[in-house]
Amino acid sequence: MLATRLTALLGIRHPIVQGGMSWASSNAELALAVSEAGGLGVIAAGPMYPDDLRAAIARVRAGTRQPFAVNVPLYNKRAAEFLDIVLETGVPVIIASQGGPKAHIGRFKEAGVTWIQVTANPLHARKAEDAGVDAVIAVGGEAGGHPGPDEVGTLVLVRATVNAVTVPVIGAGGIADGAGIAAMLALGASGAQLGTRFLLTPESGLHAAYKDLVLNAGIGDTAIVGRGRSPIRMVKNAFSAEYEAAANRGADDAELDALFARSSLRQAAKDGDVAQGKVEAGQSAGLIDKLEPAGELVERLAREAEAALSGAASCIR
Known part of the structure; x- marks a missing residue:
């Protein structure tokens, strides 16, 4: 002990x-x-x-x-x-x-x-x-x-x-x-x-699809999404890629807020939508x-x- x-x-x-x-x-x-x-x-x-x-x-x-x-x-x-x-x-x-x-x-x-x-x-x-x-x-x-x-x-x-x-x-x-x-x-x-x-x-x-995505993630497969708002670390997916692309092209706050709000943790955790939902997980995955x-x-x-x-x-x- x-x-x-x-x-x-x-x-x-x-x-x-x-x-x-x-x-x-x-x-x-x-x-x-x-x-x-x-x-x-x-x-x-x-x-x-x-x-x-x-x-x-x-x-x-x-x-x-x-x-x-x-x-x-x-x-x-x-x-x-x-x-x-x-x-x-x-x-x-x-x-x-x-x-x-x-x-x-x-x-x-x-x-x-x-x-x-x-x-x-x-x-x-x-x-x-x-x-x-x-x-x-x-x-x-x-x-x-x-x-x-x-x-x-x-x-x-x-x-x-x-x-x-x-x-x-x-x-x-x-x-x-x-x-x-x-x-x-x-x-x-x-x-x-x-x-x-x-x-x-x-x-x-959690939905099995959520667990599977996290289980197969490497140490570099997470991203911080929503910097300057309510940032989350999540496994990279279609949603995080879309958000990153919008931020990189200089999207305004209204567009970024709407995009961030379109995705939810529940979407991934309960419904199994691990492409568009927020698959929250740390680098230790x-x-x-x-x-x-x-x-x-x-x-x-x-x-x-x-x-x-x-x-x-x-x-x-």
């Missing part, structure tokens, strides 16, 4: 957090498997209806005694209701993203809920710490979905965030194996969050060559991380 400040804070066996990914982990199955195996499983509330979120929480609670989390994007139109559900159902950990914690965190601290904040730069991490969060996730530019607008790589961002705050830091972006987890610990982080790696599991709630059950994956990642750290220590004379 790798005992860190994060494992102590959350009461988990391994310093491994499954990313809260809309549609992929907007269910009970993935979070349940990860938590039961000793990591922190995360239900992604974003695209869920409130009753479906309640049902997923109940199913995870019925299937494991281990801690789990709900990810709430604070910009979401249903965020207030999601936050109420987290409190009402006694979820032990909330992971908040895309919005600041200050307006909400008080009642969660009173209820004993652990609050983890997703951040994209050290300044935001420091502000989150000042607001009272228990830990921060530092998401580097390699990550799928919504990386920070500055696109700073994980290696630099995690180290800068560790230097900026005193709460535990969880490194994220470009991590697909135990060596990546070991790298985060070597940088001073207390754990690692993996998104794309857990996306490629049988338990993730190129490090993954198979689907793997989430519970077995957690156990393998933990073994690999221990081996990587032992191997690094053996270099010291």
Whole structure:
């Protein structure tokens, strides 16, 4: 076992957090498997209806005694209701993203809920710490979905965030194996969050065509789409090529906004339209060559991380 400040804070066996990914982990199955195996499983509330979120929480609670989390994007139109559900159902950990914690965190601290904040730069991490969060996730530019607008790589961002705050830091972006987890610990982080790696599991709630496209992607097969707006990292497809062509020929903001809005994550994740939908995934897709059950994956990642750290220590004379 790798005992860190994060494992102590959350009461988990391994310093491994499954990313809260809309549609992929907007269910009970993935979070349940990860938590039961000793990591922190995360239900992604974003695209869920409130009753479906309640049902997923109940199913995870019925299937494991281990801690789990709900990810709430604070910009979401249903965020207030999601936050109420987290409190009402006694979820032990909330992971908040895309919005600041200050307006909400008080009642969660009173209820004993652990609050983890997703951040994209050290300044935001420091502000989150000042607001009272228990830990921060530092998401580097390699990550799928919504990386920070500055696109700073994980290696630099995690180290800068560790230097900026005193709460535990969880490194994220470009991590697909135990060596990546070991790298985060070597940088001073207390754990690692993996998104794309857990996306490629049988338990993730994505269309098979989505998984196939990500599984066959190389490390250079993703692109940032929507710079200057709400940028996302996704696997290159017909939509991303069309958007890039429009941006390169100097299309105006109205045309780019309309083009960006024409495609959605749901289109790919639920309907299987991986040509025109937004197939969000990180550069670590190129490090993954198979689907793997989430519970077995957690156990393998933990073994690999221990081996990587032992191997690094053996270099010291």
